[in-house]
C-alpha cells in the first residue's frame with residue numbers, strides 16, 4: 001500500500017497547542033529561536049477562550065492580600081497534595097504575569113480609580129482562611145477570551161509560525177531524547193514531520209471522557225495520550241474536578257464568579273444548604289466540597305421537583321452586576337434555557353471540568369520519566385495537560401489561568417535555553433512509521449464499529465462510576481467496561497473515505513486518546529484507597545496521609561498499566577484537616 005505523502009520541517013522548538021499555555025510559551029521562546037506552533041484548532045478557538053471567571057493574583061487592589069495567603073489557599077484547596085515549592089513560585093509570579101498581560105493590552109475590568117478590579121472566588125481567603133478575599137482579576141466573564149486574543153496578537157506581531165489544524169499523532173524520541181513530532185494535516189491528509197531540538201506540549205485537558213462536561217468537543221487529551229504511549233508516566237490521573245455549577249443536562253459552565261458576586265446555591269426547600277457543609281465560606285467553598293454537597297442534597301431527595309439538579313440563585317443581584325460583570329452567562333442562560341437569571345434561579349448540576357493530573361513536570365516544565373524525577377531531554381509540557389503539581393487533588397478557581405501563563409512562560413524560556421545548547425536530533429529515516437500506522441488502523445479498517453457510539457458509551461460509564469463519588473465495585477465495573485471498549489475500538493471503520501478534511505478520522509483518533517486516559521484515571525482511582533480532594537471513595541471516606549500523601553504515576557508496561565508513587569514536596573504548610 002503506498003504511504004501518504006510526508007512533508008518535513010525543521011525548527012529549534014515546536015510547541016503543540018495554541019491555548020494560553022502554548023501561546024505564552026511561543027512568545028517567550030520565539031525571542032531567541034525559531035519556533036513553530038502546531039495546533040489542531042485555529043488558535044483563538046482553543047478552550048482558554050471560554051474561561052470566564054478570572055485569573056487569581058494577590059494584587060490587593062480592593063483589600064489587603066498577599067501571595068502567602070494565595071499559596072496557603074492553593075495548598076489547602078489541593079488537600080495538601082500540591083508540591084509547595086511549585087505553588088510558592090506560581091503565587092509569587094501570578095502578580096507579575098497579570099501586570100504583564102495588562103501591559104500587552106488585556107482589557108481588565110477596572111475599579112473607579114482605574115486599577116484592575118478583583119472579585120471573590122471559591123477557596124480564596126485572607127489571613128489564612130479567615131474570610132473570602134477579592135483576588136480574581138477579570139474581564140467581565142470573558143477573561144480567557146481576552147487572554148487568548150491578547151496573546152495571539154502578540155505572537156503575530158512577533159512573527160511566530162503557526163501550523164493551524166495540524167493534529168499531533170506522535171512525539172518522536174530518538175535515543176532517549178525528544179527530537180520532534182509527527183502531525184497529520186486535516187486539510188490535505190498529509191503527514192508532517194517536525195524535527196526539533198525541543199518540544200513543548202500544551203494540548204489542554206480531557207473532560208470529554210465524561211458525559212456532562214464544561215469542556216469543548218476537542219478536549220480529548222491527545223498530548224497526554226501521546227506521552228503515555230511512549231512509555232512515559234502520567235501523574236495523579238485519579239483526580240478529576242467536577243465544577244458545581246454546570247447548566248442542568250448540558251454541562252455548560254456558569255462561572256464561580258456568579259457566586260463570587262453573591263450567587264447562592266439552594267435546594268428544593270429553598271435552603272442555602274452550603275451552611276451545613278462549609279459554615280465559614282458557604283457557597284465559596286472549594287469545588288470538590290460544593291459538588292459533593294450538591295450530590296448529597298440530591299441523594300437525600302432535596303433536588304428541585306425531585307429531579308437531579310439544584311438552583312443557583314442570582315435573582316437578588318443588581319441587574320447592573322449581571323449586565324456588567326456576568327453578561328455572557330446571562331446570555332447563555334437566556335439562550336439555552338429561556339431563563340432571565342434576574343427573575344428566575346438557574347437549574348444546575350456538577351459538570352466534569354478540569355484534569356488535575358497529566359504529564360508530570362519539574363518546576364521548569366521539563367517532562368519527567370520516573371519517580372526519581374529524571375527529566376526527558378528536550379521534552380517539556382505546560383498548562384492543563386501538565387501536572388507540575390500546583391493543584392494537587394483539587395484546583396481552586398482562577399488558578400488554571402495563572403498556571404498556564406506562569407508555566408507557559410517559564411516553559412517557553414527553558415525550552416529555548418535548551419535548544420540554544422542542544423545538538424540537532426538525528427531522526428531515523430522512518431521515524432514517522434508509528435504515525436502512519438495510527439492513520440492506517442482506521443483508514444484501512446473495514447470493521448463496523450462507530451467511534452461515536454463507543455465514545456458515548458465511555459462517557460456514560462465514566463459519568464456513572466468514576467465521577468464525584470467512587471466505590472471499589474463501581475470502579476471495577478468501569479475498568480471492565482473500558483477494557484471492552486478498548487477492544488471494540490480496534491474494529492472502528494470509517495464511513496468517510498476522503499483524504500481531505502476527514503473529521504471522522506480525527507474523531508476516531510481522539511477516541512483512542514480518551515480511552516487511554518479513562519483507563520489510566522480508573523486504574524489510579526481504584527488503587528487510591530482514601531478520599532482526598534476530588535477523589536472521594538465512599539468505601540474509604542477519610543484522607544490517609546500515613547499511606548497516601550503521594551503522587552501517583554501511571555505508565556504503560558506491555559498491555560497493562562503500572563503504578564508508581566512519588567513523594568509530595570511540603571515546605572511551609574504541613575497537612576491539616578480541611579474545614580471551611
Ligand SMILES: Cc1cc2nc3c(=O)[nH]c(=O)nc-3n(C[C@H](O)[C@H](O)[C@H](O)COP(=O)(O)OP(=O)(O)OC[C@H]3O[C@@H](n4cnc5c(N)ncnc54)[C@H](O)[C@@H]3O)c2cc1C
Nearest residue numbers: 017018019021040041048053054168204383384398400401
Ligand atoms: C468553560 C470553562 C471556563 C473556565 N474558566 C476558567 C477561569 O475563569 N479561570 C481559570 O483559571 N480557569 C478556567 N478554566 C480552565 C482553563 O480555562 C483551562 O484549564 C486552560 O485554559 C487550559 O489552557 P491550555 O493552554 O492548557 O489548553 P487549551 O486552551 O485547552 O488549548 C489546547 C490547545 O492544544 C491544541 N491541541 C490539542 N490536541 C492537539 C493535537 N492532537 N494536535 C495539535 N494540537 C492539539 C488545541 O488546538 C489547543 O490550541 C475554564 C475552563 C472551561 C472549560
